[in-house]
Amino acid sequence: MNCMTRSLSDRQLIDYFKEKSALIESWLDQLLPAEDDPPEELHQAMRYSIFAGGKRLRPILSLATGEIFDAREDELFTAACAIEMIHTYSLIHDDLPAMDNDDLRRGRPTNHVVYGEAMAILSGDALLTHAFQILANYQSSNSDRKVRLISEIAKAAGSSHALIGGQVLDLQSEGKKVDEETLEKIHRAKTGALIRCAVRIGAIVGGAGEHDLNVLTEYGEKAGLAFQVADDLLDEIASSDELGKTAGKDASKKKATYTALYGIKGARHLAERLSGEAISAARSLTLDPGLLPDIARFIVERRS
Amino acid sequence: MNCMTRSLSDRQLIDYFKEKSALIESWLDQLLPAEDDPPEELHQAMRYSIFAGGKRLRPILSLATGEIFDAREDELFTAACAIEMIHTYSLIHDDLPAMDNDDLRRGRPTNHVVYGEAMAILSGDALLTHAFQILANYQSSNSDRKVRLISEIAKAAGSSHALIGGQVLDLQSEGKKVDEETLEKIHRAKTGALIRCAVRIGAIVGGAGEHDLNVLTEYGEKAGLAFQVADDLLDEIASSDELGKTAGKDASKKKATYTALYGIKGARHLAERLSGEAISAARSLTLDPGLLPDIARFIVERRS
Numbered sequence: 071m072n073c074m075t076r077s078l079s080d081r082q083l084i085d086y087f088k089e090k091s092a093l094i095e096s097w098l099d100q101l102l103p104a105e106d107d108p109p110e111e112l113h114q115a116m117r118y119s120i121f122a123g124g125k126r127l128r129p130i131l132s133l134a135t136g137e138i139f140d141a142r143e144d145e146l147f148t149a150a151c152a153i154e155m156i157h158t159y160s161l162i163h164d165d166l167p168a169m170d171n172d173d174l175r176r177g178r179p180t181n182h183v184v185y186g187e188a189m190a191i192l193s194g195d196a197l198l199t200h201a202f203q204i205l206a207n208y209q210s211s212n213s214d215r216k217v218r219l220i221s222e223i224a225k226a227a228g229s230s231h232a233l234i235g236g237q238v239l240d241l242q243s244e245g246k247k248v249d250e251e252t253l254e255k256i257h258r259a260k261t262g263a264l265i266r267c268a269v270r271i272g273a274i275v276g277g278a279g280e281h282d283l284n285v286l287t288e289y290g291e292k293a294g295l296a297f298q299v300a301d302d303l304l305d306e307i308a309s310s311d312e313l314g315k316t317a318g319k320d321a322s323k324k325k326a327t328y329t330a331l332y333g334i335k336g337a338r339h340l341a342e343r344l345s346g347e348a349i350s351a352a353r354s355l356t357l358d359p360g361l362l363p364d365i366a367r368f369i370v371e372r373r374s
Numbered sequence: 375m376n377c378m379t380r381s382l383s384d385r386q387l388i389d390y391f392k393e394k395s396a397l398i399e400s401w402l403d404q405l406l407p408a409e410d411d412p413p414e415e416l417h418q419a420m421r422y423s424i425f426a427g428g429k430r431l432r433p434i435l436s437l438a439t440g441e442i443f444d445a446r447e448d449e450l451f452t453a454a455c456a457i458e459m460i461h462t463y464s465l466i467h468d469d470l471p472a473m474d475n476d477d478l479r480r481g482r483p484t485n486h487v488v489y490g491e492a493m494a495i496l497s498g499d500a501l502l503t504h505a506f507q508i509l510a511n512y513q514s515s516n517s518d519r520k521v522r523l524i525s526e527i528a529k530a531a532g533s534s535h536a537l538i539g540g541q542v543l544d545l546q547s548e549g550k551k552v553d554e555e556t557l558e559k560i561h562r563a564k565t566g567a568l569i570r571c572a573v574r575i576g577a578i579v580g581g582a583g584e585h586d587l588n589v590l591t592e593y594g595e596k597a598g599l600a601f602q603v604a605d606d607l608l609d610e611i612a613s614s615d616e617l618g619k620t621a622g623k624d625a626s627k628k629k630a631t632y633t634a635l636y637g638i639k640g641a642r643h644l645a646e647r648l649s650g651e652a653i654s655a656a657r658s659l660t661l662d663p664g665l666l667p668d669i670a671r672f673i674v675e676r677r678s
Contacts, residue, residue, distance in 0.1 A: 103533060103534055107534060108539070109533065109539050109542040109546070111542065111546070112533055112538070112542045113533065116533075159499075163495055163496075163499060166492075166495065168490075168491035168492045169492050169495065186472075187472035188472045188473050188545055189542070191467055191470065191473065191495065192467075192541060194499075195463075195467060195498075195499075195502065195538055196533040196538045198499065198502060198503065199502065199531045199532050199533070200532060202506045203528035203532055205524075206522075206524040206525035213520070214517045216517070216521050217517045217520050217521060217524075220510040220524060221507065221511055224503055224506040224510055225507060228500065228507055229407060229413065229416055229420075229500040229504070230407055230412075234416070234496055234499055234500045234503065235413050238413040238415065238416045238493070238496055239413060241492055242413070
C-alpha cells in the first residue's frame with residue numbers, strides 16, 4: 071500500500087468525512103418524519119438509530135462519486151439518504167433477538183433494547199418504506215432517472231444476491247464450516263450490494279457513461295468486500311471500547327469471518343489487495359476519480 | 375340495505391372474486407422470486423404467506439376500479455400485486471411473537487411458526503422491498519405515472535396516518551380504554567390507508583379525472599372502515615373454524631374493537647352505514663361504477 075499516491079492526508083480525509091457526515095445528517099433530519107409527528111414513539115425510534123453515530127460510508131461514497139460528475143446535489147443527497155435509511159433499517163432488524171441478538175451498536179444500546187422489539191421491527195419497516203417515499207417525492211422533472219434510482223436501490227436491498235439475501239445466508243451459515251466461495255457470496259450480498267449501489271447511484275445521478283459506470287461498479291464491489299474484510303479484522307483485534315460493539319462477537323457466535331478463514335495476516339493482505347483493486351478501478355475512469363482512491367484506502371486503514 | 379339495487383347476485387360476485395383471485399395469483403406467481411432461486415428458504419417463506427388463501431380484497435378493488443376506466447392491464451396487475459405483497463408483509467410482521475403473537479392465520483400456521491422468527495422478519499422485509507422493485511421495473515414509457523404509483527403506495531404503507539403508524543397505535547392502545555376517535559384513527563391508518571390506496575391506484579392507472587379520483591378516495595375510505603367493522607363483528611361472532619384464526623382473540627387481548635365500543639348491534643349498523651356511504655360515493659362517479667357498489671355490500675355481508 072505504501073507505493074500509492076495519497077492525494078489527501080489522513081487528517082484531510084477525516085475532515086472530509088466529518089464535513090460530509092454533518093451535511094448528510096442535516097439532510098436526514100429534514101427528510102425523516104419529525105419526532106413530534108404522531109406516532110411519536112415510532113419516529114423517535116427511527117431517529118434514534120439513524121442518528122446513532124454511523125460512519126455514513128454509503129452516502130459519502132454516493133457523494134464522492136457524484137462530485138466527480140458534478141451531479142445535482144438535491145437528487146444526490148436524497149438518494150444517499152435513502153440508502154442510509156435502508157442500511158439503518160437492516161442494522162435494526164439484524165440486531166433483533168431473533169436474528170443476531172446484539173445489545174450494543176456503535177457504543178449505544180440497540181433499538182430493541184431502548185424501544186422494545188415490536189417498535190424496533192416497526193421502525194425498521196418504516197425506515198425502509200420511507201426510503202422509497204423520499205425517492206418518489208423529491209422535486210424532479212426527470213422521472214426516468216427517478217425510476218432508475220428506485221430500481222437500483224430496491225434491487226440492492228432485495229433478496230437475490232442483495233442485502234436481505236445476504237442476511238439469510240449469514241444466519242444459515244452460523245456454526246457451520248464456511249468455504250471461501252460461500253463467505254464471499256454472503257458479503258457480496260449482505261454488505262457489498264448496498265455499497266456498490268451507493269457508488270452507482272452517484273454515477274447515475276451524475277449521468278456517467280457506460281464505461282465509467284462499469285468501472286465504478288467494479289470499484290464499489292471491491293471497496294465493499296475490502297470494507298467487510300476490514301470489519302472482520304477490527305472485530306478480531308480491537309477492544310469493545312474502540313468498536314462500540316462487543317468485540318470478538320462474530321467469532322464467539324461462530325459466524326463466518328475472513329479472519330477465521332485466512333487468519334489475521336491473510337485477511338489483512340486480502341483487504342489491502344481488494345482496496346488496491348478498487349483504487350485501480352477508480353483510476354481507470356475517464357475523469358479524475360476525486361476522493362474515491364483515498365476512501366478505498368481509508369476503508370482498510372480505519373480503526374473503528 | 376334492502377333498498378339497494380343489486381347488480382350481481384351473491385353467486386355471481388363470488389365467481390367474480392374467484393376469477394380475479396386466480397388471475398392475481400398467477401401474476402403474483404410470475405412477479406415473485408421463484409422458490410428454487412437462492413436463498414430458497416426465504417423465497418419459500420415469502421410464497422408461503424402470499425399463497426395462504428387471502429381474499430385478495432385489495433388487488434380486487436384495484437382491478438374493479440381500473441375496469442371502470444379501461445385501465446392498462448399489466449400496469450394495474452403489477453400495482454395491485456405490489457399492494458398485496460405489502461399487505462402480506464404487514465400480516466407476517468403483525469403476527470410475530472413480539473407483536474400480536476398469532477399462531478394461526480387463514481386456518482394455517484403463521485409464517486414464524488413454520489419458518490422461525492428470523493425468516494419471518496426477513497420474508498416480510500423482502501416482500502416490502504420486492505413490491506417497490508416490481509413497481510420500478512415493469513415495462514412502461516410513462517415514468518411520471520410510475521413515480522406517482524410508487525409515491526401513493528409508499529405513503530399508504532408508511533408511518534404517518536398509514537399502515538405502520540396504525541399498527542403502532544393499535545399496539546399502544548392494547549389494554550387501554552379507547553374512544554371512538556382513537557379507534558377510527560387506528561383503523562383509518564392500519565387497514566384503511568392500504569384499501570383506500572388500492573382503489574386510488576386503479577383510478578390513477580385508469581387516468582381518472584379529479585372529481586372521480588376524489589369520489590373514489592371517499593369510496594375507499596368508507597369501504598376500508600366498513601371492512602374493519604365487519605372484521606370485528608366476524609371476530610366476535612364467528613367460530614374459529616369459519617374464520618381460520620382464533621375467534622374472539624382481539625377481545626381477549628383487550629384490543630380496541632368496534633364491537634367493544636358499540637356492541638354487536640351498534641357495530642352492525644355502523645358497518646351498514648359505512649357500506650351505504652361507500653356505495654353512494656361510487657354512484658356519484660361520472661362513469662358506471664361497475665362492481666364497486668357490489669363489493670362494498672359484500673364487504674359487510676361476508677361470513678369469513
